[in-house]
Amino acid sequence: MSICLRYADNRDEAAEILNDGFMKIFTNIRQFDLSKPLKPWLRKVMVNTSINHYKQKQRDLQSEEMENAKHEQEAESIISGISYQEIIGMLHKLPPAYRTVFNLYVIEGYRHEEIAKMLGITVGTSKSNLFKAKESLRKILNDFFESDYVEKK
Secondary structure (H helix, E strand, O other): OHHHHHHOOOHHHHHHHHHHHHHHHHHOHHHOOOOOOHHHHHHHHHHHHHHHHHHHHHHHHHHHHHHHHHHHHOOOOOEOOEOHHHHHHHHHOOOHHHHHHHHHHHHOOOOHHHHHHHHOOOHHHHHHHHHHHHHHHHHHHHHHHHHHHHHHO
């Protein structure tokens, strides 16, 4: 519990993390090497569970903020006259590999090492896809503003 309390905002959240950790321990007890001490393994499971809980909480907060922004901004423009739907449309113009890495890195806040592990690619590929996604978005934005400018003339 003391490990979970260090990562949680309150005791109830720590108890939830502790329960999740024990579920993982009981589910994976067969994987434990009996020749090694139990306490460090338990500690590692609890720390990793706490970190996973934190990451999930951050993703939930970001999703909630994005959802709130979507509802608040549906009628209004977001950035320089670009609506939320237009931004989503621009993101959907990216190839799936670029869009996935862009979302994970820019929106979700993952590091390239984490993205590479999640997607089964190299760190270099993750960095390359992010670079190419940004370049593609720049071109898409330029085209958007040029066509918008030409239409208003």
